[in-house]
Amino acid sequence: xxxxxxxxxxxxxxxxxxxxxxxxxxxxxxxxxxxxxxxxxxxxxxxxxxxxxxxxxxxxxxxxxxxxxxxxxxxxxxxxxxxxxxxxxxxxxxxxxxxxxxxxxxxxx
Amino acid sequence: xxxxxxxxxxxxxxxxxxxxxxxxxxxxxxxxxxxxxxxxxxxxxxxxxxxxxxxxxxxxxxxxxxxxxxxxxxxxxxxxxxxxxxxxxxxxxxxxxxxxxxxxxxxxxxxxxx
Numbered sequence: 001x002x003x004x005x006x007x008x009x010x011x012x013x014x015x016x017x018x019x020x021x022x023x024x025x026x027x028x029x030x031x032x033x034x035x036x037x038x039x040x041x042x043x044x045x046x047x048x049x050x051x052x053x054x055x056x057x058x059x060x061x062x063x064x065x066x067x068x069x070x071x072x073x074x075x076x077x078x079x080x081x082x083x084x085x086x087x088x089x090x091x092x093x094x095x096x097x098x099x100x101x102x103x104x105x106x107x108x109x
Numbered sequence: 110x111x112x113x114x115x116x117x118x119x120x121x122x123x124x125x126x127x128x129x130x131x132x133x134x135x136x137x138x139x140x141x142x143x144x145x146x147x148x149x150x151x152x153x154x155x156x157x158x159x160x161x162x163x164x165x166x167x168x169x170x171x172x173x174x175x176x177x178x179x180x181x182x183x184x185x186x187x188x189x190x191x192x193x194x195x196x197x198x199x200x201x202x203x204x205x206x207x208x209x210x211x212x213x214x215x216x217x218x219x220x221x222x223x
Contacts, residue, residue, distance in 0.1 A: 043152070095140065
Protein backbone atom coordinates (compact mmCIF):
# COMPACT_ATOMS: atom_id res chain seq x y z
CA UNK A 1 0.00 0.00 0.00
CA UNK A 2 0.88 3.65 -0.20
CA UNK A 3 3.42 5.04 2.29
CA UNK A 4 2.99 8.48 3.83
CA UNK A 5 5.75 10.19 5.80
CA UNK A 6 5.66 13.52 7.57
CA UNK A 7 8.40 15.78 8.81
CA UNK A 8 9.44 16.98 11.23
CA UNK A 9 8.00 14.56 13.80
CA UNK A 10 8.09 17.21 16.51
CA UNK A 11 8.21 20.99 16.39
CA UNK A 12 8.35 23.44 19.30
CA UNK A 13 7.91 27.11 18.50
CA UNK A 14 7.38 30.40 20.22
CA UNK A 15 4.03 32.09 19.74
CA UNK A 16 4.10 34.27 16.63
CA UNK A 17 6.56 32.11 14.71
CA UNK A 18 5.93 30.61 11.28
CA UNK A 19 6.28 26.92 10.39
CA UNK A 20 6.26 24.56 7.44
CA UNK A 21 5.15 20.94 7.74
CA UNK A 22 5.87 18.43 5.00
CA UNK A 23 4.05 15.33 3.78
CA UNK A 24 5.66 12.89 1.31
CA UNK A 25 3.73 10.04 -0.29
CA UNK A 26 4.97 7.09 -2.27
CA UNK A 27 2.45 6.84 -5.10
CA UNK A 28 0.11 8.89 -7.27
CA UNK A 29 -2.93 10.21 -5.43
CA UNK A 30 -6.13 11.91 -6.52
CA UNK A 31 -6.70 13.75 -3.31
CA UNK A 32 -5.01 14.70 -0.05
CA UNK A 33 -6.36 15.99 3.22
CA UNK A 34 -4.66 17.87 6.06
CA UNK A 35 -6.04 17.51 9.58
CA UNK A 36 -5.32 19.06 12.95
CA UNK A 37 -5.89 16.75 15.92
CA UNK A 38 -6.41 18.98 18.92
CA UNK A 39 -5.36 18.01 22.47
CA UNK A 40 -8.85 16.56 23.06
CA UNK A 41 -8.42 14.17 20.14
CA UNK A 42 -10.81 15.75 17.65
CA UNK A 43 -9.65 15.57 14.03
CA UNK A 44 -10.40 18.89 12.38
CA UNK A 45 -10.36 19.25 8.61
CA UNK A 46 -7.96 21.89 7.41
CA UNK A 47 -7.66 21.35 3.67
CA UNK A 48 -8.79 19.04 0.91
CA UNK A 49 -6.05 19.71 -1.61
CA UNK A 50 -5.28 17.22 -4.41
CA UNK A 51 -3.12 19.80 -6.18
CA UNK A 52 -2.29 23.48 -6.20
CA UNK A 53 -2.44 25.96 -3.33
CA UNK A 54 -5.21 26.91 -0.92
CA UNK A 55 -5.30 29.44 1.87
CA UNK A 56 -7.52 29.78 4.91
CA UNK A 57 -6.59 32.61 7.25
CA UNK A 58 -3.17 31.99 8.77
CA UNK A 59 -2.95 28.54 7.18
CA UNK A 60 -2.13 27.61 3.63
CA UNK A 61 -1.29 24.38 1.86
CA UNK A 62 0.38 23.41 -1.38
CA UNK A 63 0.33 20.00 -3.04
CA UNK A 64 2.69 19.12 -5.90
CA UNK A 65 1.16 15.84 -7.02
CA UNK A 66 3.75 15.16 -9.72
CA UNK A 67 6.51 15.26 -7.10
CA UNK A 68 4.45 13.47 -4.46
CA UNK A 69 4.54 15.96 -1.61
CA UNK A 70 2.41 18.51 0.17
CA UNK A 71 3.31 21.38 2.48
CA UNK A 72 1.27 23.00 5.24
CA UNK A 73 2.23 26.53 6.25
CA UNK A 74 1.22 28.06 9.56
CA UNK A 75 1.93 31.74 10.03
CA UNK A 76 1.88 33.80 13.24
CA UNK A 77 1.40 30.68 15.39
CA UNK A 78 -0.96 30.78 18.35
CA UNK A 79 -1.12 28.43 21.35
CA UNK A 80 -4.38 27.04 19.99
CA UNK A 81 -2.43 25.72 16.99
CA UNK A 82 -0.80 23.12 19.26
CA UNK A 83 -1.62 19.51 18.54
CA UNK A 84 -0.78 16.88 15.96
CA UNK A 85 -1.04 17.60 12.25
CA UNK A 86 -1.77 14.69 9.91
CA UNK A 87 -1.87 14.43 6.17
CA UNK A 88 -3.87 11.58 4.66
CA UNK A 89 -4.24 10.19 1.17
CA UNK A 90 -6.52 7.55 -0.32
CA UNK A 91 -5.14 4.33 -1.67
CA UNK A 92 -5.35 4.90 -5.42
CA UNK A 93 -8.77 3.91 -6.70
CA UNK A 94 -10.04 3.42 -3.16
CA UNK A 95 -11.38 5.90 -0.64
CA UNK A 96 -9.86 4.51 2.54
CA UNK A 97 -7.39 7.05 3.85
CA UNK A 98 -3.82 6.24 4.78
CA UNK A 99 -2.57 8.67 7.39
CA UNK A 100 0.95 9.96 7.74
CA UNK A 101 3.08 9.64 10.83
CA UNK A 102 2.04 13.08 12.07
CA UNK A 103 3.85 16.22 13.22
CA UNK A 104 3.39 17.20 16.86
CA UNK A 105 3.39 20.99 17.11
CA UNK A 106 3.78 22.75 20.44
CA UNK A 107 3.39 26.52 20.58
CA UNK A 108 4.88 28.14 23.67
CA UNK A 109 3.40 31.45 24.89
CA UNK B 110 -26.92 17.31 13.00
CA UNK B 111 -24.00 19.64 12.54
CA UNK B 112 -21.30 17.00 12.51
CA UNK B 113 -20.52 13.32 12.94
CA UNK B 114 -21.46 12.09 16.41
CA UNK B 115 -20.26 8.98 18.22
CA UNK B 116 -21.49 7.26 21.34
CA UNK B 117 -20.35 6.48 23.91
CA UNK B 118 -17.44 8.87 24.22
CA UNK B 119 -15.73 6.47 26.60
CA UNK B 120 -16.22 2.76 27.14
CA UNK B 121 -14.46 0.65 29.75
CA UNK B 122 -15.02 -3.09 29.58
CA UNK B 123 -13.49 -6.29 30.79
CA UNK B 124 -11.54 -8.72 28.66
CA UNK B 125 -13.89 -11.16 26.93
CA UNK B 126 -16.93 -8.88 26.90
CA UNK B 127 -18.92 -7.69 23.87
CA UNK B 128 -19.13 -3.99 22.96
CA UNK B 129 -21.02 -1.88 20.45
CA UNK B 130 -19.89 1.53 19.27
CA UNK B 131 -22.30 3.82 17.45
CA UNK B 132 -21.75 6.41 14.73
CA UNK B 133 -24.23 8.99 13.42
CA UNK B 134 -22.92 10.49 10.18
CA UNK B 135 -23.65 13.93 8.82
CA UNK B 136 -27.16 13.99 7.39
CA UNK B 137 -27.18 13.13 3.70
CA UNK B 138 -23.70 11.62 3.64
CA UNK B 139 -23.78 8.31 1.84
CA UNK B 140 -20.25 7.11 2.63
CA UNK B 141 -19.24 6.13 6.18
CA UNK B 142 -15.83 5.03 7.43
CA UNK B 143 -14.43 3.49 10.62
CA UNK B 144 -10.82 3.97 11.72
CA UNK B 145 -8.88 3.00 14.83
CA UNK B 146 -6.20 5.12 16.46
CA UNK B 147 -3.71 3.72 18.94
CA UNK B 148 -1.73 5.96 21.25
CA UNK B 149 0.92 7.97 19.41
CA UNK B 150 -0.10 6.80 15.96
CA UNK B 151 -2.25 8.01 13.11
CA UNK B 152 -5.70 6.55 12.48
CA UNK B 153 -5.82 3.23 10.63
CA UNK B 154 -8.64 2.19 8.31
CA UNK B 155 -11.04 -0.55 9.39
CA UNK B 156 -14.08 -0.58 7.09
CA UNK B 157 -16.20 1.67 4.93
CA UNK B 158 -19.78 1.67 3.70
CA UNK B 159 -21.41 3.10 0.64
CA UNK B 160 -25.07 3.16 1.57
CA UNK B 161 -25.96 -0.02 3.44
CA UNK B 162 -23.25 -2.24 2.05
CA UNK B 163 -19.67 -2.64 3.22
CA UNK B 164 -17.59 -1.56 0.24
CA UNK B 165 -14.28 -2.54 1.83
CA UNK B 166 -13.73 -4.35 5.14
CA UNK B 167 -10.10 -5.21 4.54
CA UNK B 168 -8.93 -3.26 7.59
CA UNK B 169 -10.88 -5.27 10.16
CA UNK B 170 -8.18 -7.06 12.19
CA UNK B 171 -10.03 -10.37 12.64
CA UNK B 172 -13.48 -11.94 12.76
CA UNK B 173 -14.19 -10.58 16.24
CA UNK B 174 -14.87 -7.24 14.57
CA UNK B 175 -18.03 -6.58 12.61
CA UNK B 176 -19.89 -3.46 11.47
CA UNK B 177 -23.36 -2.81 10.13
CA UNK B 178 -25.26 0.07 8.59
CA UNK B 179 -28.74 -1.39 8.06
CA UNK B 180 -30.57 1.73 6.86
CA UNK B 181 -27.69 3.56 5.22
CA UNK B 182 -27.32 6.11 7.99
CA UNK B 183 -26.30 5.10 11.54
CA UNK B 184 -23.55 2.50 11.81
CA UNK B 185 -22.57 0.21 14.66
CA UNK B 186 -19.13 -1.32 15.14
CA UNK B 187 -19.34 -4.54 17.12
CA UNK B 188 -16.43 -6.22 18.88
CA UNK B 189 -16.82 -9.68 20.35
CA UNK B 190 -14.64 -11.26 23.04
CA UNK B 191 -12.69 -8.06 23.56
CA UNK B 192 -8.95 -8.26 24.20
CA UNK B 193 -6.63 -5.77 25.88
CA UNK B 194 -5.06 -5.06 22.48
CA UNK B 195 -8.39 -3.71 21.26
CA UNK B 196 -7.95 -0.67 23.51
CA UNK B 197 -7.80 2.39 21.26
CA UNK B 198 -9.85 5.34 20.05
CA UNK B 199 -12.37 4.30 17.41
CA UNK B 200 -13.11 7.07 14.94
CA UNK B 201 -15.97 7.37 12.51
CA UNK B 202 -16.02 9.60 9.43
CA UNK B 203 -18.52 10.38 6.71
CA UNK B 204 -18.44 12.01 3.29
CA UNK B 205 -21.12 13.12 0.85
CA UNK B 206 -20.21 10.39 -1.57
CA UNK B 207 -17.58 7.85 -2.25
CA UNK B 208 -14.99 9.08 -4.66
CA UNK B 209 -12.78 12.05 -4.00
CA UNK B 210 -14.70 13.85 -1.29
CA UNK B 211 -13.71 15.29 2.06
CA UNK B 212 -14.06 12.95 5.04
CA UNK B 213 -15.37 14.54 8.24
CA UNK B 214 -14.49 12.86 11.52
CA UNK B 215 -16.43 12.39 14.73
CA UNK B 216 -14.95 12.87 18.22
CA UNK B 217 -14.25 9.18 18.63
CA UNK B 218 -15.00 6.53 21.25
CA UNK B 219 -12.17 5.70 23.62
CA UNK B 220 -12.33 1.97 24.34
CA UNK B 221 -10.41 0.57 27.29
CA UNK B 222 -10.32 -3.18 27.81
CA UNK B 223 -9.17 -4.15 31.30
